[in-house]
Amino acid sequence: MGLPLVIRFSEENFRVIGFDIDETKVQKLNDGESYLRHIPDDDIKAAAKNGFTATSDWTRISDCDAILICVPTPLGPHKEPDLQYIRGTLDSIKPNLREGQLLILESTSYPGTTEEELVPVAKERGFTVGENFFVGYSPEREDPGNTKFTIKDIPKVVSGITKNCQEVTEILYSSIVKKTVPVSSTRVAEMTKLLENIHRAVNIGLVNELKMVADKMNIDIFEVIDAAATKPFGFTSYYPGPGLGGHCIPIDPFYLTWKAREYGIHTRFIELAGEINASMPEWVVGKSSEALAKKGKNMQGAKVLILGVAYKKNIDDIRETPAFRIIELLQEKKAKVDYHDPYVQNLHRTREYDFQMSSVNLSEETLAEYDLVIIVTDHDAFDYELIEKEAKLIVDTRGRLNISNNVFKA
């Protein structure tokens, strides 16, 4: 999320310094190269013309008037918030802070994070927040792969520890977005971002559960959703799938769950959604075994092709992708698994998985070689007509194809 902000601020002639602990990224950026597929090199070069430089030298923090922290906020092994990147960043910048600066957190976190993590750092440096140092929170709002909205067009929620903090935060973002949305406290802004993602996680959980119910009743949930979507009020369509992915929706809601426990309360919708969404890979693999069985085949020894491993369509991001769990489950059942994804050439090692796999080519011949093709990510670039014509058996987790003798939905 940092890089799109760099580019947007540079477009408005801000002189931007990009801080990163990853020397490779710093070097690439200073060479005019992007490290994200959806950001072209030309954008980096244009930013450089307006004074953008990247660095890993924290002393340069003192050159900045505003400091925006855009680091990841993942979950630890027990679904607890892992604030190590926020805390590490604060440790690095703390000695280099100076009076008059504006320090803003953009990372998603539980209500209270800005007050509990940022404010103490300012106080330890002897600043008076709201008078000679300013602290704000403004959550990032991005939809990877969505080309309809750019940063400029997406209203930005802004907040501050004091009224002064809120005002300077709003002024800063007003230069890069058409509309700012000031709220009364950093806690409200933190909760806003969580609500947005909880809403998605729960709605996807709901349709995933209803998919399983409808399946038992021999009803195609995708047809039901499309019919319901014709209601002009009171309904918004969400689609089921093979499970949640990405660095937001599967993770962020549990930040609230964790914080709520401090107050002695449970977030039952979040936990139910997490449980159901996380069980989708098992369900998909179960339905795949059933589909094979209908053709008189076993999963053991079957050749299976996974179409799409990115966590959602038309992007190259594999963070938290359910494809990995599906591959793992298939391998446990002794299937021979390959994958094809035009945006993901090789699977690199992640914290949880280490597949030694590369994307296979997709052609009439290769498609026909597999006993089963599972559509996990429905990239628009796929030739669905070819896939439907050549594959012996398809399990479609995205409702892209119509049910037929050879096409099952899961």
Added chain:
Amino acid sequence: MGLPLVIRFSEENFRVIGFDIDETKVQKLNDGESYLRHIPDDDIKAAAKNGFTATSDWTRISDCDAILICVPTPLGPHKEPDLQYIRGTLDSIKPNLREGQLLILESTSYPGTTEEELVPVAKERGFTVGENFFVGYSPEREDPGNTKFTIKDIPKVVSGITKNCQEVTEILYSSIVKKTVPVSSTRVAEMTKLLENIHRAVNIGLVNELKMVADKMNIDIFEVIDAAATKPFGFTSYYPGPGLGGHCIPIDPFYLTWKAREYGIHTRFIELAGEINASMPEWVVGKSSEALAKKGKNMQGAKVLILGVAYKKNIDDIRETPAFRIIELLQEKKAKVDYHDPYVQNLHRTREYDFQMSSVNLSEETLAEYDLVIIVTDHDAFDYELIEKEAKLIVDTRGRLNISNNVFKA
């Protein structure tokens, strides 16, 4: 739902017969009078000019080419579907059915109802469904109080037992709506209506849970929702309240829950939403006691005014309204409870409640008499400025007012 259809079909010059077992309604309609607040007498008179008559004489069923069943489908005491009105209607019309008729169910019910309840009746009469008798399902879609959409503008999902049944059903509704949405089976159509209402029940349950979480964190959930609503994609706002009401949202989802058990599966989101939504009156009364306590008062002996008893704003419908449970809980705590609702002059006896109460007048003087005013239904007709000025203490369950010394949200 029957009456709006009568009027709409009459507008298109269909000769409509309205069947009802309630002689009072039949008499009223034949006298050119409406029995629903949002339908004016003039609409009934206009329909009569086009040949509309009401009757309780079931032999006249044989005069009809198409028969639309629009009876209630409530829940029994154990949240099981109560199909007595569908079955009673079918018993009454069965001897009067004839070849060539189209029989359509409009009532909300679980997937399989049309197949399991309507088709056997046709078969018992010796008809061949799809050849000399036709059976369809087309769920009603209405939003009481919503003046933006009329029947004509709301796309209508249509389905039939056979392809022929689907086609005649579609042809019939095409005469009264701009857009029909044909689906592949009556089961899909039945599930579509349930999905629409499950979606609402679950989303309202989610925000009701988050309201309680936010409250503990001293965050105003209404401010959070309004901020999240500025996101131009991926978020739809639903608002918390004092609990669900009406004859659809609190009831319909459990039709699926019941049917799912037949297949050995649970509908956990529906049950969680039901539980949380049903607990809202208790929570509201708890917050009301807390608010009174902050003013040094007890609920016991307190004078409490309920503003709005209709289940939602700007309508007179009190079916399943959470206001009744709130009144009951307040009375259990020995509060002296009155209510004001411009659309509900008296509370008549219902299956669950029997309050001997009439709407009190609302004025500066009366407002000031109460220790506590609870906004349960936020009718637009209320003078909120006056209420905020005169009431000693307000608990607002609809987020209509801003929090202040005298205004608490619940």
